[in-house]
Amino acid sequence: MLKQMMKLLSPYISLFALCLIIFSSIQMFSGTVSKEYYILMTNIFTAVWFVFSPFWLIRGEKSKES
Amino acid sequence: MVAPIAVRTRLTLYWYLKKICGPGVTFIYNIANALLYCVLAGAMISVSATAVGLAFKTPTPELTDVLPNSVSWVVITLAVGGVVTLFAILGFDKVSKFSSVCSPWLFAIFIAGALALLPSLGEINSLGDFWHVAKTKIWTGIPEAGQEKYTFWHIMFFAWFANLAMHVGLSDMATLRYAKNWKYGFFSAFGMYPGHFLAWICSGIMVAAVARKMDPGMMAFTAAGLAGAIAVVIAGWTTSNPTMYRAGLALQVVTPNWARWRVTLIAGVVTSVVACFPVVFMRLLDFVALYGLILMPIGAVVFAEHWLIPKFGIEQYRAEKQNLYINWPSLIAWIGSLVIVFLLPIHMFFKWLPGYFIAMILYISLSYNFSRNDKK
Numbered sequence: 001m002l003k004q005m006m007k008l009l010s011p012y013i014s015l016f017a018l019c020l021i022i023f024s025s026i027q028m029f030s031g032t033v034s035k036e037y038y039i040l041m042t043n044i045f046t047a048v049w050f051v052f053s054p055f056w057l058i059r060g061e062k063s064k065e066s
Numbered sequence: 067m068v069a070p071i072a073v074r075t076r077l078t079l080y081w082y083l084k085k086i087c088g089p090g091v092t093f094i095y096n097i098a099n100a101l102l103y104c105v106l107a108g109a110m111i112s113v114s115a116t117a118v119g120l121a122f123k124t125p126t127p128e129l130t131d132v133l134p135n136s137v138s139w140v141v142i143t144l145a146v147g148g149v150v151t152l153f154a155i156l157g158f159d160k161v162s163k164f165s166s167v168c169s170p171w172l173f174a175i176f177i178a179g180a181l182a183l184l185p186s187l188g189e190i191n192s193l194g195d196f197w198h199v200a201k202t203k204i205w206t207g208i209p210e211a212g213q214e215k216y217t218f219w220h221i222m223f224f225a226w227f228a229n230l231a232m233h234v235g236l237s238d239m240a241t242l243r244y245a246k247n248w249k250y251g252f253f254s255a256f257g258m259y260p261g262h263f264l265a266w267i268c269s270g271i272m273v274a275a276v277a278r279k280m281d282p283g284m285m286a287f288t289a290a291g292l293a294g295a296i297a298v299v300i301a302g303w304t305t306s307n308p309t310m311y312r313a314g315l316a317l318q319v320v321t322p323n324w325a326r327w328r329v330t331l332i333a334g335v336v337t338s339v340v341a342c343f344p345v346v347f348m349r350l351l352d353f354v355a356l357y358g359l360i361l362m363p364i365g366a367v368v369f370a371e372h373w374l375i376p377k378f379g380i381e382q383y384r385a386e387k388q389n390l391y392i393n394w395p396s397l398i399a400w401i402g403s404l405v406i407v408f409l410l411p412i413h414m415f416f417k418w419l420p421g422y423f424i425a426m427i428l429y430i431s432l433s434y435n436f437s438r439n440d441k442k
Contacts, residue, residue, distance in 0.1 A: 018174045021293075025178035029185060038182055039291035042175075046293040049171050058163045 010055035017048035069251025072242035079239045088385035090392035096316040103313035107306040108340035112347040114302030115143040117283030117295045126281040127344030147338025154310040165304045175297040179289030180268035183275035204274040223415040230358030235365040363400045363425035395432035
């Protein structure tokens with residue numbers, strides 16, 4: 001049940017995290033946030049990406065080695 | 067260029083080369099390919115080492131350095147090389163899965179890093195402001211000391227050169243042979259061209275923001291903190307790992323009785339030693355151009371054999387049909403075209419285009435003469 005839910009939600013969560021990395025850099029570009037805040041957000045959303053993206057980007061079956 | 071041949075033959079370049087050029091030329095090609103792959107993988111290990119070195123305060127070599135500048139640089143590079151070699155020995159499957167997770171994130175970090183560092187170059191409130199900053203701070207047209215000045219044409223030709231061995235050199239037959247139809251080749255082009263251009267534009271901005279210092283690790287750390295430094299390690303690792311694996315595969319054709327792990331280990335040791343010399347990654351552009359140039363004539367020979375040789379009424383696949391060890395027209399066309407292009411008084415980046423047609427003309431005319439002699 002939990003695994004199925006993760007599979008269903010993980011693309012949305014991880015892609016949202018990726019968008020937030022870009023968004024925080026846009027905030028930094030426009031001068032609305034400090035560099036420390038932007039770097040903290042980038043690190044947090046990077047962690048979110050690496051936790052959730054393997055659920056949908058890595059497929060179960062073993063691919064053939066070329 | 068690659069996809070139509072790959073889809074029609076359903077072969078890798080190595081097998082098709084054996085059919086066209088004979089086992090002798092395939093042997094030489096594999097040795098050349100393996101050595102060039104080792105140097106390329108070594109350059110990417112050096113790039114990763116610049117980021118790992120940040121944690122140990124290791125000074126990154128200067129743009130003009132040829133030899134390693136410190137013991138700690140050598141130790142870190144060998145350690146990174148050791149890890150990459152270990153993963154290459156374990157196989158390509160896990161690295162390829164990990165790469166598929168990293169690619170979209172690397173793309174985002176590149177864009178984020180460039181956007182975040184842009185304000186440090188000047189105030190930007192409009193497109194006009196950006197253009198002004200771009201012209202005066204980023205792409206000034208003034209090369210660094212000891213570096214060449216590149217024009218638009220240099221960049222355009224280098225964009226071709228960056229993956230020349232894969233498309234014009236036909237190495238991509240290995241993957242595109244599985245494509246349902248030849249149009250799948252456009253996917254590679256889409257990744258190669260916009261991907262490269264975006265990466266170059268972003269890295270241009272980031273390098274300008276760190277006072278043009280050629281230190282990928284430090285630059286990425288400044289642009290995106292720890293995530294940036296990790297991005298450099300991963301980018302270097304995911305590039306060097308399959309490259310080293312390919313080098314192992316190419317060498318395995320030469321040493322068929324050796325286990326793959328043993329061949330990959332030797333390739334890994336050579337690569338790690340090469341990586342210690344900063345000249346390899348500081349002159350990466352020249353090396354990539356040389357790498358593409360050396361393998362390009364083989365692409366021309368295969369293209370000519372596949373599409374043009376039958377049209378000229380010349381016997382196709384002579385090496386296979388006559389059981390030849392070396393198809394001399396292919397070897398002469400390969401070496402001859404390289405000698406001619408090296409003598410041409412034009413910049414390295416422009417040499418491949420005339421070289422491609424020279425190799426093709428040489429191969430067709432020599433094949434015509436050889437097949438006429440066969441009939442006598």
